[in-house]
Amino acid sequence: MMSHPPPLTNALATWLEGGGRRIGELVILRRGPGWELRHVDDREAADGALTTRDQPAAAREIAKYDASGVYRPLKAAPSLIRGWRLALPDVESLRAALDFFYPAALGNWVALTAGRAAPSPLKDTFARQTGMYRITGLLDEDDCRTVVAANCDYATNCRRRIAWPIAAGVPLDTLTPEKTNLTPAEDEMPILCLHACSLLVAAARTHIKKKRAAAP
Amino acid sequence: MNAKLPHESAWRDAALVILGHGSTQNPDSSTPTWQHAEELRKRGLFREVQCAFWKEEPGFREVMHMIDADEVFVVPNFISEGYFTRDVLPRELELTGPVTQVGGRTIRYCDPVGIHPSMTRLLLKRAAEIAPGVPRAEISLVIVGHGTSLNENSTAAIKAQVELIKQSGADFAEVVDAYMEEEPLVAKWDELTTAPNVVVVPFFIADGLHSYEDIPVLLGISEASPGAISANQGEVFRRNPYSLRHRRLFYSAAIGTDELMADVILDQVNAAPRTPAPATQA
Secondary structure, three states: OOOOOOHHHHHHHHHHHOOOOEEOOEEEEEEOOEEEEEEHHHOOOOHHHOEEEOOOOHHHHHOOEOOOOOEOOOOOOOOOOOOEEEEEOOHHHHHHHHHHHOOOHHHHHHHHHOOOOOOOOHHHHHHOOOHHHHHHHHOOHHHHHHHHHHHOOOOOOOOOEEOOOOEOOEOOOOOOHHHHOOOOOOOEOOOEEOOOOHHHHHHHHHHHHHHHHHOO | OOOOOHHHHHHOOEEEEEEEOOOOOOOOOOHHHHHHHHHHHHHOOOOEEEEEEOOOOOEOOOHHHHOOOOEEEEEEOOOOOOHHHHHHHHHHOOOOOOEEEEOOEEEEEOOOHHHOOOHHHHHHHHHHHHOOOOOHHHEEEEEEEOOOOOOOOHHHHHHHHHHHHHHOOOOOOEEEEEEOOOOOEHHHHHHHOOOOEEEEEEOOOOOOHHHHHHHHHHHOOOOOOOOOOOOOHHHHHOOOOEEEOOEEEEEOOOHHHOOOHHHHHHHHHHOOOOOOOOOOOO
16 A cells, blocks of 8 residues: 555546545445445346456557457447446555546546646647648638537547537537536546547547538 | 665655557567566556557556655657657657656656667567577567658667677677668578577567567568457467578567566666756846
8 A cells, every 4th residue: 555645546546535426437445444446237247247357557458449349449439348346455456447447537627626637628629730631720610519419429439527618608509418517427527528638629620621522 | 774766765765657559459469568568567666657659558648646745757668769769758748858847746748768778688588588598699580660650750769779789798690780671681581690690679668469460471471461460379489489481580579578577667767857956147
């Protein structure tokens, strides 16, 4: 056990002590002095019915492919596999495992709560692109809404909660409310989207190229 | 107790962030970066070690939120300098220069691994591993890169390595650079070399379509395929030696998969930019 836990580990410990137990498709269980991670749908399963792992790095393997064996580059996609339990001895190892399942989720949440995060408006993210993605700077606000609607649905695409507007003063209002709810249930740590990801930037490029090709 | 080198003491309270390209299509693209990070975590040299990616998670824009340390070394796990290391990475990390001071934190942006001279050690080791027992004087060593690419200058990095290997006294029959898309072309490997044994090492950070499929097809050791990464992709590295064009050809996985890359990352940390001295009063 660490004598001087790092600030982020402390933040996780404080959240757990306050009853925090959910993040994305994971549930966190208290098991004696340690912690256990499972898919939330396996919450009631008997230990013996699940494959037991005990290293934080196992999380990277568990999160890598979906149930069909398809690669999961987007870790908040609602396709985490079931059938495993990850037994961890302390908060530090729990943090490491969470960093593999939902990279930067803890850090983003701590930063936003502490007022240290500055979400990038979507049009700003597009405006700073260079090279092959520079063309995304041409998306107008309606294009942005279209691309987000097609790629960021909470139920089917991605369980991150979007913290950014379309542009300064132009809120994102075309998705279901849960997508922009940064304070969901009491026991849940939201997986925040502070900056549009490379998948959305790539989708935006495809969108604008199609639009220009179709233009008269 | 072993005496610690001065730089190692500086590392103990610092974070190491290793940057990779990653891929939304190739699950093996980020694997070496994760593996080198895990190796460096095990060595316990840094307070924390994280990875960040262009096309995977954590992204470049969010990795700094994962860090507790005030001193951060950033090493691009890229094979060369170019568009990514010069433009994209500094922009996404919001760096102000080689040394960035932000919010009480100092971020030192190191050179990419592929341009460090110590890559020579890895190339020599890899050649010995895949052609065990073959005398170097009977080997033509071919270092293969992409060639004309908008995003990287691996050509310069590879030519530099060829010179370093020649100067190392390693005594290969010859050492040549070759490329997928520019002269000298790897497809003409038998014209570029004379020794009975030819060792081909892809100068890439990770294995993927180029090393699994494209280069083997250009070499003539594989048939052309639809281009999707197949389940048997690593097989091509396990069938050495190949007998063709009156030679024995030994084909290696990408050099970036070598476990010694972790040491090259440390070499770049060791060469990290210093904090500029404050301007003196006039």
